[in-house]
Amino acid sequence: MAFSWIQPSFAGGEIGPSLYGRIDMAKYQVALRKCDNFIVRQYGGVENRPGTRFVAAAKYPDRKCRLIPFQFSTVQTYALEFGHNYMRVIKDGALVLTSSNAIYELAMPYAEDDLFRIKFTQSADVLTLVHPNYPPKELRRYAHDNWQIVDVETNNGPFEDINVTETSTVYASAPTGIITLTASQEIFGSEQVGKLFYLEQPAVDSVPVWETSKETVINDIRRAESNYYRANTAGKTGTLRPSHTEGMAWDGWGGTGDDDTGIQWEYLHSGFGIVRITAVASDGKSATATVISRIPENVVGSTKASYKWARFAWNSVNGYPGTVVYYQQRLYFAASTAYPQTIWASRTGDYKDFGKNNPIQDDDRIIYTYAGRQVNEIRHLIDVGSLVVLTSGGEFVVTGDQNKVLTPSAFSLSSQGSNGCSNIPPIAVANIALFVQEKGSVVRDLAYSFDVDGYQGNDLTILANHLFQKRSIVDWCFSIVPYSCAFCVRDDGKLLALTYLRDQQVFAWSPQSGPGKYESTCSISEANEDAVYFIVNRTINGQVVRYIERLSSRLFTDDIDAFFVDSGLSYDGRNSGSRTATISGGSGDWSYQQDYTLTISGTAYFGSGDVGAQIQFPYSEYDSDAGEVVDKQLRCDIISVIGSNAVTISANRNIPAALRNTATTNWLMARRTFAGLNHLEGQTVNILSDASVEPQKVVSGGAVTLEKPGGVVHIGLPIDAQFETLDVNINGQETLLDKKQLINTVTLVVNASRGIWASTPGGKWYEYPQREFEFYDDPVDDATGKVEIKLDSNWDKNGRVKIKQTDPLPLSVLAVIPRLTVGGF
Template sequence: MGTGIPQTAFTAGELAPSLYGRVDLARYLTGLKTCRNFMVMQYGGVANRPGTRMLGEVRDSSTRSRLIPFQFSAAQSYALEFGDHSLRVFMGDTGAQVVFPAGHLQAGQPYEIVTPWGTDDLPLLKYTQSADVMTLCHPNYRQRQLSRLGHADWRLDEFVNVNGPFRDLNSDESVTITASGTNGAITLTASSDLFTASHAGQMMYLEQSPDNSTRKWEVQKAIAINDIRRAGANYYKALTGGTTGTVRPSATEGTECDGDPGVNWLYLHSGFGIVRIDAVTSARSAGATVVKTLPANVMADTGAVGITNIVLSPYIGDKVAPAFWVQCSRAHGFPNRASVTITGVEGIPEANGTFAIVPADQANVFVIPDMTTGGSYTGGGTANLSTAPTPSYKWAFEAWNRDDGYPGAAAYYQQRQIFAGSGGQPQTLWGSRTQGYRDFGAGVPILDDDAFTFTIASRQVNEIRHIVELTELLLMTSDGVWTLKGSQDGVLTPASANTKRQGAYGSAHVPPVAIGSSALYVQAGGSQVRGIGYSFQDDAYIGKDLTVMSAHLFRGKEIVAWAYQCLPCSCVWAVQDDGSLIGFTYLQEQEIAGWHRHDSVNGSFESVCSVSGGREDSVFFIVRRVIGGVVKRYVEKLETRSFASIRDAFFVDSGLTYDGRNRSATTMTISGGVGWDETESLSLTASTAFFTAEDVGDKVSFTHDGTVCKLTITAFTSPSLVSVAPDRAIPAPFRATPFTAWSLERNVFAGLGHLEGQTVAILADGNVHAPRTVRMGSVTLDYHAAVVHAGLPITAEVGTLNLTVPGQNILDSKKLITKVTLVCEASRGIMVGPDAAHLREHKGTVPLDGGAAPAVTGTFEVLIPGAWDKNGAITVRQADPLPLAILALIPDVALGGN
């Protein structure tokens, strides 16, 4: 008799062959040689992964698609299928595909909307979310916002940023721009070749040259109506006359009074304005629309314009008052509140002079408010700007455009919308105004809640690929990780933003996942995973390679997608470029970090996402399968391992379920009996229209005192009435008495057309049924069953490392193992042996009633064929669609010499 040498934890997962000799490592004692289709669990054991449920085929199986999670709350979530210029939606909890509602032209068809991204764009598509709005960005496309209005009502709109951001101001004083007006539709004229066709649609910033002519606002000064004053960088027009108060105007829109009584001021501009370019007519000319009033100083001198008439008529400004309405011989081009000098007017001498004018609706008319006259116009006169404007060299194009590209990363942080990393400015970060997610403008002087633009100062130029919020904001670039910090209280402002390099390992484009207070990211190159978190001891973010112990799973491969499933087992599911799937169970505080690999018959994994779905997070995959020689791509959902009955255990891939258990209020009533036994033909009446002619031959079953009674349908009379033959005497409580606890059992499982020609594994009422090949979309069972799961088989296998004992050198000793004891939880169907070629099955207890054996928690002993060798390894396999969770594995070992 040998000695039991237990392995009570498997938390290190599958270790690389290069570690097979490292018996000195603590992780060797908790590691495995093989962990295939088993998951490392948070309690230290391993459990075979559940199957995947078929949800639907992607919109176009000939091209790749991508899954992205949409999480509004813990109770409301969706998996979004992004395809070639398309988007479809799956419910996060049930996995049901959202369809167009009744009344729609496509009612019942999968709900979808059009997107701008093609298949090749999807890998670089990044996203962030706030409540019902998801912001998506791609370096080649203007940002979009996806809004959820209902399950089948989604909107995808361009992100419309206002007031910026802009590139750095032009510093070449020889390249100037003038505008034909300060509001409305204008023409921009450059002093040299500047505009290209790609500028159409862009915003442009225009700042006036230094202004020393406009008087400053001062306390207790006499002011006349229409006087212009500047306070700081802002310009204001007096709406009332009087003496200024003691409060300097600071408004950047509307009106403001500077005291009591003081003067009412109308905000004009802040020394700059913004236009949106509509069309480029030449390299030096472009048409534009003013979106923020331009200073008059950037307007081109329109030259003197002839006057053809002047009429005295009321003008409604801040009050109703008589005014001169001046008609010109052509469009005058004078900006609002411009200072205009009029000379040579005959008949109205009061019209000659310098005035602050107001443009009228007609391009050739302007108004001089608050004027009176006793004369009438008889002829003559010219009007011209009092001071010729100075062309501005202080201009800047919008930061995001077709030439420079668009941001490739996005986040929400401290009530700001953050973007980063465009093609033209790969190391630049843009933050919106606080609580103004679209507003990227800043005033003069800059305030703490203004938008900001910040560029990482480093020796190399590496694009910002991700923005991750932990205790601070992490900027993950292609060559390193940086923190972006604010002031001492942690608030990020334009004046307090500063960066610090935290590590020299860059990030791939796969989005990082946050787990607790740390994050995992795929290192640039795609074949390593690093963890990063804050260390109080080092006062820095420290990272480590999490793949070094299982490097064989990554060699020659890249991770192309992954998702974190927090519940139930804190597992990251990662898809590799060769179609393989690996899992990583990670609980840093419990020192659990184990990799496990997974495969699916005739399947290559291409995308994955995870969303909260209630008690467990829901994991969705896109799996490529070849069915009948044709490539098919299916959206499949990882099922739960939690089940109350073995009948509900789901351990098949791309599977479906037939569930004939009644879950409605429909009742069945048995009638027509005399002796009420199996010799009679009875009537079965449903309280609703339930039956069809195809039900003949199927069975309705119910249970009484632990005994199952079955009624075989022999004839169809109507949707509510059939004839049945009982298999035993009908219990008295069920005679002519309606009951709801019934099931409809079938022996033909239809609806499997997506697996046509494939051999499927079957669990029928908790019993393993022989495999069947799908023909014409269905399989026929050997018996009737109420609950049937059918799908591709899963082979799960665990292999231990060569046996060792802590503190002893037995690696080169011969060993003999003839018995293995397993401690299991909720398990059934166990095969054990020294290797995959010599497995012995543990024979469970068969219930006396012929029903399904339950999943058992306890100790299982299996005698295995033993032979002396130096390995002392054990293989455990689950090849049936049944659960197996191993808590400990104890081989009975006899030790020999070398």
Template sequence: MSRVSRDQLSFSSGEVSPLLYGRPDYQRYQTGLKSCVGFLPLRQGGVTRAPGTIFRGYTRNNAKARLIAFEFAKNDSLILELTPGWMRVWRYGQLVPAAGGGVYERTHPYTADDLDTLQWVQSADVIYLAGGGKPIQRLARMALNNWSIGAANIRNGPFRVQNLDKARTIQASGITGSVTLTASQSLFTAQHVGSLMRIEVRDYANIPLWTGNTDASVGQKMRYDGRIYELVTGSNTGPNAPTHDEGTEQASLDPVVRWRYLSDGVGVVRITAVASGTSATAQVLRALPDAIVDTPSYRWSEGAWSNVYGWPTSLEIHDQRLVAAATPSEPRTLWFSVIGDYLDFEPGTDADSSFAYSIAGGSSQNRVIWLKTGRSGLHIGALGEEYSARAERSEAMNATNAYFGFDSSIGSKEGIRPISPDGRPIFISKDGARVIEIAYDLQSDANKVVELSMPAEHLGAAGFNEIVWQSAPLRFAWLRTGDGQLVAMVYDPSEDVLGWAQCPVAGGFVEALAVSTDATGSTDTLTMVTRRTVNGQVVRMVEDQAQNWGVVSGSADIADAVHLFASKIFTGAGSSAFSVPHLAGETVSIWTDAGEFGPLIVPLDGTVTIPAEVTRAVIGLFEAGAVVETLPLQPIANDGAARGRRKRLGPQSGVTLHRTAAMRAAAVECDLGQADRTWPAMNLLPRPVAADLSQAFSGTVRSQLTSGWAQDVTLRFWPVGGAPATLLAITPILHEGGL
């Protein structure tokens, strides 16, 4: 029998998949855990108790909500709460009040089903929203309690491919104002109301090309370089051709010749009413050439976005363009606005003009799901594959230099916006179970995909429904699952750290997530909508995750730790009675500057009384399922691998803690075909009976944890009440007894 000791100095991989239990050679196994529930793996290697949440209020009428982070500047951050038909604004944990009192709220056009598929992108004080089968909406902030929302005034396009059937013509009754459009064949339907139409001159039989020094009279129309001009001063065309594209300009001094720009042969209208299949009323947005009034034209194009062909479902801002994608009729098309003008989609030939691109190949069912700007260009996620687009030269992307490349055939889950920490998009696979990163690979000079969820694939069994990124003070992706659980992924590729943890929220069902900066602008706050049943009633609480205590909080007092959920924090003069009506009828724990109290049931009047006066108290729900359990402890055998050999944990195992007030631990025996046998738990930091938990300890504890003989032995750790706990390393003392 040998007595061996092997340190585990890092738990940064967090909870690993059972499929890896046979891979002690694998890096993630060596830094992994069998269970990491209610604790967070750290980049530095330790594992710390997950922060709790602070109750802020309820959603409007306790309705299901979508959260949108709105960040204008370092110290100007909001959370927009969208419930069916209504929007409210949260600012640093408080609802923004209306000017006349009460809570500010305004209407919006989205239903409950629309909110699930909503996509958005922000530019300064404006958010553009897409989804729900509606036109792109422009949500603009004028003040904290003054917002407007309405269909974005998209101008000059985009348009579908031009009609080529010469028998299908359109003629206009005028060139400006409200005009009547007459079609040669049935064309218009009621769904055309609100849509754009582009009409181009078919021929110029009555408008000659410009020639120099030619006699002409005022009112003469001539063409030059595709543009139409009218002579307004002079009796001769003069030596210089007109080249301007708006207003009136003098082309020559002697003789004096002035030309008025009329058009480039193209007019744009918006249909306002439909009388029949061949007659519609339209408002002229861009003056129609006279030739379209004189002669019907088959050279017309319908708007690409309308109630007829559908509206875009994905948005992004890239290279100073608003990019929209995926209408029902063109599910694989991307439209790029004019550079610097997100509302102008006028097609053209210069580098700044709007352009469109349709991704070829694949099934037409594989529509674009999301767009995301990354380090290597614009990334495009579809139902069945992923692409990226970038300029072939070091300049803004345009119609002539855009290159679209294939990245992978994984496919993306509908309705889930990706994240892009450090410019590397991370998205949810089409089966909802995997988390995928797209990263540039220098060796192959191409993008590659990495399955980040592989080491903990079991955590995606219920499907991931949302992912958000928290960059400070710790680097975490937060995901909510189909069964309402919260999952954390710590990720830092520069340190080769990738870790996973389950973070249940004391019986709550997480329905929405958003991350925004706090009032200082230095720390990110995770806000969530959590559905809970309190005193028999279903409510939806808006909760902010507390900051990680003991890891980045420096010398903060132990009473500042918040590890309880839906909690309320009380500070001030000494008191022993507190009001928590939002938890009436529920069992709560209380963490104070005089130690821990509870658990106790909150009376129906919401008043909690404790047997001490305290100046700080955190009252909330305790997550009873929080646990950290090591993988089977691996001794070093003198004659080969110790797998399958019987082992026993002896006393004096070392447990290194950091700023820990209390933690319980026990040895667990594991034998094939038998239920795990857990030894009695003991406190790692012994204290006198009934003594207050008022001090945090850092250092190595020599524990008295022991076990009997078993094929495998693990160590299991539990939190205590609201006490902070951080585990840095273990040095188990194992006895190996042979086969």
């Protein structure tokens, strides 16, 4: 029995061997047995992965580095190379240079081993960086080549819990200026130098609150909300309207009109004081400090020691916050070493202020410690419409008041699952969180579900479990345009692509193989799409190197711009200015058998080394064989140099009428030898020259020589892209898995593709014969639509088809239609 069967989509991606028998599963009908160096598109087809362009070598070939995105806006974006105690800046595919053409570099505190524990969040030109072993930092951008790294200096905290042990007391030597703090016990350590310290007066309620129509004498002290005032004149108290400013002596007055009693009030303090410690004594019982917020007089002097004190929450002993995020106009930190379940949030609208009022106000700072059944470290805070907390043991959403606003009195964690999260930063895709589960071998999503009025998620790796056995993900990024794809770096250097589109139920994995080991990645917006950068560990000419490479765009309209080589470089000889080229000296039909003069306008252009190069002219002409207007190329070999602006040429065809004695700006300078390939010394490279495939070459002396000159040339490491279908099975009919099959032909539905090869398992590869009406020297036209390839398969039980692309050309397959003949058992 002979029949055709169609696989109309590949939206299932590559699935693992453990699922080869799951013909009952809907994903089986759209999945692949192998999908190497192809990317599954959102609409269901597969495209061979574009190549990576070489940007630069990382600073240290023998040290790891990490890429971190910095996006001020959609047009001002950077990829930051974080390495051992340094940072370099990449913009638009190149390292940023200083005015003296040196690579711009900024000294950084982070060591190589700490780079992948850095977490970050951004607000405009400031990137906030946190790490458990380093004080929080701010990376500030002032210009492409002007950046600054500084410590985050907070106000009014955050502090540890206030001491409640009455035998442990502290007093200050003075209310302002440089003072000495003296403690009854050893509470000061060297880790507190440079940190804030909190000291509160005891028995706050002993001070009367503000009362109107009450007699006041000089030196009376009154409290209004959390502020304290002293009367410097006597009289009857009116309505207090203070506009207190620290350090100003006469800044509060009584009411006006009938209430105005003329009492002058001096603002004292807020019931507590804050100092910054500058030195500590060796016994740990005293410290020198600078007053930041006036110390209450009730704790000044040895007879007024207070047990209400608190040290700064973050230091080298307690550790520093491990994650950070902006949410609802607050800056949230969480999870230091000593407080792995604590969240600290700034005041609303003031990201550095961790102060509070008395009584507490809704815009005051928030300090919340989650008390769970297990002490699971908070790993990440992420904004996906709600504030989601991912811990090592579970997922939580933070709930607030009835308006979903988070305040000190309305802040709680609601459990959404118990999968746990690794230290790899999660990715926010719209209002969905993608995260790597604890141990790093499972990727999950987390999205709000109306069905349960909460957040639910799926295991996105269950169908491709073979890609994660005994492996984990160490870094990843997400490219929204054009791929809707997460690029994941595995711990062994393998790159995996996850096409993810939740509303279409698309999650498809495809491994990306090659000779290098990927170590880090990031994605930033550039031009009309998201540019993906990689750090790749390669062995070149026997030496280990680390390169920064950028995934090339697949949004091209002409194969001349097709870039399908890795770690590659391009030469573009297209005239991009106002220079014109004119061919003269012809007669009759301007035959290709005679020589002509070619003149370039403008300043001196040609030199003796240009003999053997070529000037090319793209043009359009009606082709009677094809029956339509087609694009063509006139190639003119330079055989001698007449002067700095004129050469003698020999053309490959008759000079078309449109180019005779006519100045045109549409021309290219084509060359044969290309240098500057030192980063690929000794490597065999693929070459695409003027949209035609050149024979492979070996880079020697940093250069290669082509068989013929090229005007637009791409050179880099080969990419072998290949996919294989699953065994054919037809739902609702008797299974074919146990029957012998013969596949004589396969029809592919392709889009803008060239260099199409097909085979069956163990069979010979056959190429689709694509050249038709093209001139012998012109590139082959792309194929779009249905193409049929003959196969010489054998009778067996492997009803599968294999498709590959080894040339640096585009291949986009939308459907596979094998023609099968099925035998008996």
